[in-house]
Amino acid sequence: MYILSITLHSQASSVIVFNGLNFSEWCEQVKFHLGVLELDLALLEDKPTAITDTSSEEEKLYHKQWEWPNRLSLMFLRMTIANNIKTTIPQTENTKEYLNFVEEWFRSADKSLAGTLMAQLMTMKYNGSKSMHEHIIEMSDIAARLKTLGMAVDDSFLVQFILNSLPPEYGPFQINYNTIKDK
Known part of the structure; x- marks a missing residue:
């Protein structure tokens, strides 16, 4: 467990910090590192249905296999986002949703930045x-x-x-x- 946390921190430290201007590069690095760490299941698969009394052993096992990478991936994402942006992103406990929120934030910031840059270039x-x-x-x-x-x-x-x-x-x-x- 201790070695995994050091590895996770080390990998996160080598990812560029998302600053609002570098989504594509940041997202590519995040997905790569989570894949290398074998923590990308929560990005690749939707959240499994909640466990109930009637859930099969297979469903319970899959839920457990999905939950661990989801939690660590979410921490990884949050560690690689600038603090001023983190506070504007809705909180969720689902990695895939969180990444979608970041992408939506980027797209809206992207449009206003493009207009500002174009005006700057022209004037x-x-x-x-x-x-x-x-x-x-x-x-x-x-x-x-x-x-x-x-x-x-x-x-x-x-x-x-x-x-x-x-x-x-x-x-x-x-x-x-x-x-x-x-x-």
């Missing part, structure tokens, strides 16, 4: 407070984040957003670029 202006290289990298990073949210920004649009973010003194550069591009 961003170069003000000289950082190098041109840093400005372009920042805009490229925003486009990459949008892509992970399912909103890919075509490279030609990204270049246009970058050109539009430049102040008037870069006008000759913009004209030169557009001339070269059209050839």
Whole structure:
């Protein structure tokens, strides 16, 4: 039992923490680690029906086999979610339900984040407070984040957003670029 708790903690420590922006990567890592630990039964199978006086030995055994991984998997999930997000997720004692709640939370947060990032990309202006290289990298990073949210920004649009973010003194550069591009 003690060795399992150390292994569970060690595995959870190696999973990236879900921070609201990295659901796909976090979910993939969680499922992998729970599979390696052979604790993924509660994710793969629905909760068995409650045990009654008329339950067969087979049903009782399956219930017991499902309950243990469910409890540990739930702990594992909670250990790998940022505290500020944990408090917004409805509490349940079912791993599969909990993961679905996290995914729903992510999807709603995802939509608002995508809108914010798109607005940021479209209105961003170069003000000289950082190098041109840093400005372009920042805009490229925003486009990459949008892509992970399912909103890919075509490279030609990204270049246009970058050109539009430049102040008037870069006008000759913009004209030169557009001339070269059209050839």
